[in-house]
Amino acid sequence: MLSTLFEGLCFAAATALLAALGGLLVALTIGGWPAISKFGFGFLTSTTWNPVTDIYGAAGPIVGTLVTAAVALLLALPVAGGVAFFLTELCPAPLRRPIGTAVELLAGIPSIVYGMWGLFVFAPFFAKHVEVPLMTAAPSGSIWESLTIGIPNGSGILAASIILAIMILPFMAATLRDLLLSVPAAVRESAYGLGATTSEVVMSVTLPYVRTGAIGAVMLGLGRALGETMAVTFIIGNSHDFPTSMFASGSTIASTIANEFTEATSDVHLSALIALGLVLFVITFAVLALARLLLSRQEHRA
Amino acid sequence: MTDRSNLMIRRRIKNIVFTGFCWAVTALALIALATILWTLVGRGIGGINPDIFILATPAAGSHGGLANAIVGSIMMCAMGMVIALVIGILAGTWLAEYGKGTAYGSVVRFLNDVLLSAPSILVGLFVYEMLVAPFHGFSALAGAVALGLLATPVITRTTEDVLSLQPALLRESGVALGAPLSLVIREVLWRAARGGIITGGLLAFARISGETAPLLFTDLNNQFFEFNPTHQIANLPVVIYNFANGADEGLRQLAWVGALLIAVTVLGVTIVARFLTREQGRS
Numbered sequence: 001m002l003s004t005l006f007e008g009l010c011f012a013a014a015t016a017l018l019a020a021l022g023g024l025l026v027a028l029t030i031g032g033w034p035a036i037s038k039f040g041f042g043f044l045t046s047t048t049w050n051p052v053t054d055i056y057g058a059a060g061p062i063v064g065t066l067v068t069a070a071v072a073l074l075l076a077l078p079v080a081g082g083v084a085f086f087l088t089e090l091c092p093a094p095l096r097r098p099i100g101t102a103v104e105l106l107a108g109i110p111s112i113v114y115g116m117w118g119l120f121v122f123a124p125f126f127a128k129h130v131e132v133p134l135m136t137a138a139p140s141g142s143i144w145e146s147l148t149i150g151i152p153n154g155s156g157i158l159a160a161s162i163i164l165a166i167m168i169l170p171f172m173a174a175t176l177r178d179l180l181l182s183v184p185a186a187v188r189e190s191a192y193g194l195g196a197t198t199s200e201v202v203m204s205v206t207l208p209y210v211r212t213g214a215i216g217a218v219m220l221g222l223g224r225a226l227g228e229t230m231a232v233t234f235i236i237g238n239s240h241d242f243p244t245s246m247f248a249s250g251s252t253i254a255s256t257i258a259n260e261f262t263e264a265t266s267d268v269h270l271s272a273l274i275a276l277g278l279v280l281f282v283i284t285f286a287v288l289a290l291a292r293l294l295l296s297r298q299e300h301r302a
Numbered sequence: 303m304t305d306r307s308n309l310m311i312r313r314r315i316k317n318i319v320f321t322g323f324c325w326a327v328t329a330l331a332l333i334a335l336a337t338i339l340w341t342l343v344g345r346g347i348g349g350i351n352p353d354i355f356i357l358a359t360p361a362a363g364s365h366g367g368l369a370n371a372i373v374g375s376i377m378m379c380a381m382g383m384v385i386a387l388v389i390g391i392l393a394g395t396w397l398a399e400y401g402k403g404t405a406y407g408s409v410v411r412f413l414n415d416v417l418l419s420a421p422s423i424l425v426g427l428f429v430y431e432m433l434v435a436p437f438h439g440f441s442a443l444a445g446a447v448a449l450g451l452l453a454t455p456v457i458t459r460t461t462e463d464v465l466s467l468q469p470a471l472l473r474e475s476g477v478a479l480g481a482p483l484s485l486v487i488r489e490v491l492w493r494a495a496r497g498g499i500i501t502g503g504l505l506a507f508a509r510i511s512g513e514t515a516p517l518l519f520t521d522l523n524n525q526f527f528e529f530n531p532t533h534q535i536a537n538l539p540v541v542i543y544n545f546a547n548g549a550d551e552g553l554r555q556l557a558w559v560g561a562l563l564i565a566v567t568v569l570g571v572t573i574v575a576r577f578l579t580r581e582q583g584r585s
Contacts (some may be wrong), residue, residue, distance in 0.1 A: 002482070002484060002485075003482040003483065003484040003485070005484075006484035006487070006488070007396075007400055007484060009392055010392045010393070010395045010396035010399070010400060011396050011400065011401075012392075013388075013389045013390075013391075013392030013393035013395075013396060014392075014393040014396040014397060014401060014407075014410045015410075016389055016393070017389070017393050017410060017413065017414050017417065017454065017455070017458065018409070018410055018413055020417065020428075020451060020454075021413050021416070021417055021420075023428065023432070024420075024424060024425070024428040027427070027428050027431035027432060028424070028427060028428070028431070030431070031427070031431050031435075078323075078327065079327040079330065079331055082323055082324045082326070082327030082328060083324075083327060083328045083331050085324045086324040086325060086327075086328040087328075089324075090321055090324055090325065091328075099328070099332070101576070102332070102335070103331075104572075104576075105569055105572055105573070106335045108508055108509070108568055108569070108572050109338075109512075109565055109568060109569075110511070110512020110513070110514070110539070110564055110565070110568060111512070111514070112512060112514045112539055112542055112543060112561065112564075113338070113342060113512070113561045113564065113565050114338065115546075116542070116546050116557065116558070116561050117337075117338045117341055117342070119546065120341075120345075120546075120554075121337070121338075121341050166334055166335075166338075169331055170331075170335070173331070197313055197314070197316070197317035197320075198317055198320065198321055199316055199317045199319075199320030199321065200313070200317070202320070203320075220419060223419050223421075224419065226421070227420070227421020227422070227423065227424070228421070229421070229422070229423045229514070229515040230514045230515055230539075230543065234546070234547075254421060254423050254515070257423055257427070258423065258515055258518055261518065261519055262518065262519075262522065274427060274431070277423070277424055277427045280421060280423075280424060281420075281424055284420060284421055284424075285416060285420075288415075288416045288419050288420065289412075289416055291419075292412060292415045292416060296412075
């Protein structure tokens, strides 16, 4: 009797988790429905986001989200890979543990700390040493010029991408390192035994061995970058215009919600923000689900 | 012969470039991350004084501390952790002991992993729709539920992992003595897995203690001391967010102090958790 009760309790808790995820989807759909039904498909494609006239199109924040996350991934991936290879193949043994621990600890620092650093330290530096020189060096009329148009105040699409890259870097490096460590020693050692250089061992043996899992790890990093809120809100500039330049202010889905939610006055505005959340949910769910599938496939192989 | 030595040289050069790149990016990453910590300590430590832990958050231009926000954060994290520990441990137990190999178990495990990395802002919106909008008001309780929802998947995952590591012999010998499986789980397996579950709890706590986004939609903030969980209660992350975005220098200084406090808490808790894991591994 007690036994059945206990099993039932455990089952209920597991089901509660499932219900939470389902409830999340339902709540976002219901909350966002007024906006979705009013603007229809145009909600996704229109670039007008105007709380004054109560017209909402989410193309700006959606593209902002995708662009910043993609650029962040592009920047973070080679560095995370380099750190993981360094920790598994090159690092002197006494340093391996401290550096590995440092990387893991940094993965846990809250995003608001990265955001403050971005706003007060990185942005002024970035404006002075990157934006201004690049803008003055760009020949007028070139593509380069149109890519660097903006106010050189250190905030914008590219600055937000760099902060995101720094944020997801420790996480991706730690996951990749764990994957590489799961390669059986015999596999690595036989490659070295055949006379392979370090780069050949990593690129032709250990990395291909964990390929599926590595892609999963990268997608997990992407999932983080897509949904990251606070760090981006501090530094992206928060404008709803469609982003056309690296230095222009922009917005992401998460930053838009965080910025406007408590100030939303009309029901349509609130509903549009929740509909944005639904879009973010769909995007991240797809990315995360794929990531988990790939990672679990790797686990079964190893 | 020359062909072969050419190839040799090319492989060597490629290898030097590759290892050089790895060294360089690791140095770059460590420098970037060290700068962040350095700034945090440099700007935060000067503002630490006893008033921080005694006085409530001030209005712009006046003197104050962070005490109400610190108390509020502790209250909300504690309430969130209670929710997360109860649901997480039970759900993890079900996955490891009852749901193993079942289709429903795989679905729950998969979706729990997705929930584990789902954007926290969405969890905030969900709780807003469930607990804030229907009752027409932000509350610390809603904030705690949001934090609990974020911590639960972490605890579920670690509980399942450590329980799965316990030898089958432990279960079998308990059941062979005539104890029902539920009793064996509670008295034997949970006890054996205690260290791992505590580690999971600490990691979950580290995760939610700095969460800002979900609190913006559930609890928001309060300038004064407040202990009633059905009201809005001040909390460190939202105070940091508001003060850092404001123009007042004194408030910005408080934001740095708050950020330092949160970072120290998170790092400290994570280090304790790692230390426990190592002890566990040794014994």
